[in-house]
Amino acid sequence: MRKWQKTLIGSALAGTLVVGAGIGTYSWFTAESKSAGTIVNGTFSLGELQPLFNHDQFAPSQLLFSDWNTIKNTGSMDQVLRATYSHKIDHANVNINKYKVGYIALKYKEKPNGDVLKDYKYKLDALLNGTTNPISSFAKADPSNYEVETGVLSDSEVQSLMKAEGDKSSKVITLGDGKKFWKLKTDEYIDIIFGVKLSENAGNDYQGVKYDAEFKVEAKQTDNGAKYQSEL
Template structure:
């Protein structure tokens, strides 16, 4: 009887030892791969710095009242030709441009200043090659943005500026024959502002400062 019990106990211990010996010896096949380090970078929206540019020349251009026809036919003698200002999309994102012209007439006594006439000359190069010249506008009735001056033209400002695209713009001035003596020694000044916004839906131009 005692021998049988001992044999059963020995057999049970052998089973426990066998189970313990096998614990943790099984494993699954595995494999692992990892990409190299990478990043995504935000694009840049950037326009050429034009802070040193001037809309109108200040040297040697004196105006006298003339007819529109005379101003168009003899620009060197009777019309002040503005400076050519070139700005470029030098970022790496496409942008939607907006041109704002701020005009003031000075030194006019008792007149509204609209006998000063201004027109815009514009040339685009890059993804769109296009040039145009606007109609003459009354100086004190210019509405910004002046993109609208070429609203009817197919490729005026209807195409976004791609990276590397450039725009050259200038403004001509003449004094209408109806100006009269109130315009003697008067002047017209102009400041051009160029804004750009992203070409995505709901993007907005910079706020006025």
């Protein structure tokens, strides 16, 4: 009798354990949804420019050309450029207006060959040796699909600017600041060449004068409110 009771009780306990184990396998309905994102900032940089001039024994009536310099957008974002040409002399008793400055710049996606660049160098030579105009730069579509900008600063214009600024020995010329030509996409380049001519009217006071020039290019974002580094 006792043996039968023990067996019955044991069977009941086992059934309870099975039921309990079965209850634990049930769960509520659930669902899950996720969203993720990544932001990688663009890069913003310009390639290094090459030196402009390195020449001795310059004299009146002579014309000196720089090498072609390439402005490269080496970042991953479009840029707005400000290009300036600064020049000065180390003698306070003579006027920098005797140095006539001109330039030609080409904007392109595919680099022009050497013959094209040589042709534009001849055009700059003609500008500096012929009738000159104030540096009112202009850009136009070239038959070769290059955008071309050119400018020449005449003796009289320089003299007028010097009087206005009260400084005869130095000058900063702004070639472009955000105009269409001076907006550089990631797949575009600008090649630029400068020419400097010392006027035939420069006399003996210009002997031994040292002329220094600097071409500077600043870049900023194309977004509204963007500033150049020098403005921050």
